[in-house]
Amino acid sequence: MMYDTLIRNALVIDGSNRPGYPADVAILDGRIERIGDLHDATATEEIDAAGRVLAPGFIDVHTHDDTVVIRQPQMLPKLSQGVTTVIVGNCGISASPVSLKGNPPDPMNLLGTAAAFVYPTFSDYRAAVEAANTTLNVAALVGHTALRSNHLDDLFRTATADEISAMREQLRESLEAGALGLSTGLAYASAFSASTDEVKQLTEELTAFGAVYTTHLRSEFEPVLEAMDEAFQIGRHSKSPVIISHLKCAGAGNWGRSPQLLASLEHAAKTHPVGCDCYPYAASSSTLDLKQVTDAHRITITWSTPHPEMGGRDLMDIAAEWNLSLLDAARQLQPAGAVYYGMDEADVRRILAHPLSMVGSDGLPEDPFPHPRLWGAFPRVLGHFSRDVGLFPLHTAVHKMTGLSAARFGLKERGEIREGNWADLVLFNPVTIRDVADFNDPQRAAEGIDGVWVNGVLSYSEGQANGKREGRFLARQGDLRDGFV
DSSP states (O other): OEEEEEEEEEEEOOSSSOOOEEEEEEEETTEEEEEEOOTTOEEEEEEEOTTOEEEEOEEEOSOOOTTHHHHSTTOHHHHTTTEEEEEEOOTTOOSSSOOOSSSOOTTGGGGOOGGGOOOSSHHHHHHHHHHHTOSSEEEEOEEHHHHHHHHOSOSSSOOOHHHHHHHHHHHHHHHHTTOOEEEEETTSHHHHTSOHHHHHHHHHHHHTTTOEEEEEOSOSSTTHHHHHHHHHHHHHHHTOOEEETTOOOOSGGGTTOHHHHHHHHHHHHTTSOEEEEEOSOSOEEEEOOGGGOOSSSOEEEEEESSOGGGTTSBHHHHHHHHTOOHHHHHHHHOSEEEEEOOOOHHHHHHHHHSTTEEEOOOOOTTOSSOOTHHHHHHHIIIIIIIIISOSSOHHHHHHHTTHHHHHHTTOTTOSSOOTTSBOOEEEEOTTTOBOOOOSSSOOOOOBSEEEEEETTEEEEETTEEOSOOOOOBOOOOSOGGGGGO
């Protein structure tokens, strides 16, 4: 048989959390056709891996790529680091279903200007992704704040019964059209006033579909354990799996508490399907939040609508130049974005190493001066944390960004190198792979990524995207609770 592609002499790390093994891998019609000793086989394109690692394409479970997958479908920041699937709609903000009455409320502005929100239904968004012929696979959540913005005239209160009913109807229609589930961003002012009961009533729509509930917790600071309890309570109410987004101990006063957070996660997991994602950096990034302005750690401005020239500068320096307090300077910069150097490295490592945690970049593609996680999160886990620090073996690092992620979000026939699965693959050099992007120069492609295949088509090689765009929209498949067994 003549295959489309034959990758010879690879060290296959298959995504199942088992050590790698030497094998050849043959691709036909977008799928992995055979794995093993294929010395007699032939293909249209043959590649000698020469002992380099062949892994499943990485799945970025926490992105804000909702609109850029359509407007900038090449998706180079993700493709160049080996990502083949992105999950959008996190933190309560999604591109659909949205009908704006003006400018997008904070933090929906992280996804773009009002012109980017042209998908009043989830089906509209799905059709737009499919029509864009994007490079990567896309799966999508529905944002709670997006729903609130459609139906509430004031986001700084909890919803009425009629408003909840209208939100539920839109959520149900979205789930029927293939949405993975509901996300919340309860820490943000536009959702903070939502009561726990409001969220519980919305998540009742998830139950029949076996859909997931993901949450940017109501607080990642001192009340973080109470916020985790709220998330688990919501999940138990709706019998929905719970994924805590970018689990962290935020703020200097919170450092060292990761054992408590992980104990809470483990306790909940004994009786309910739960998990978390995290990114491999001790700094976070979002909109500039006055509640997080402090002199306890560094804050860098990533963008500012009234003062775009301040992008890339530290808030402390800006405040000194303007002869203002940090808080007053922050007010003058708003609306704006920021990087907060507010985490402890030991907490980051503990959470990243935990068996219940997946890798998600949380990259912000609209930022003119983005957090380097947008370009470097996955190579950083493989190169820095696995190889250099020895936090976990390479096959575990790969599992956290492939097999585990696919199982949690029900991405069938993806996330593992198995015969019959879709050929989302990445070829990398385990000795040289590293993140190059840093906080001073954040828009740089990683080193050591030698090839990326999306649905069997080579889309990135020799440090360049080749223009092939074979990504697909991935609708929810089956009951996502099954992926937590």
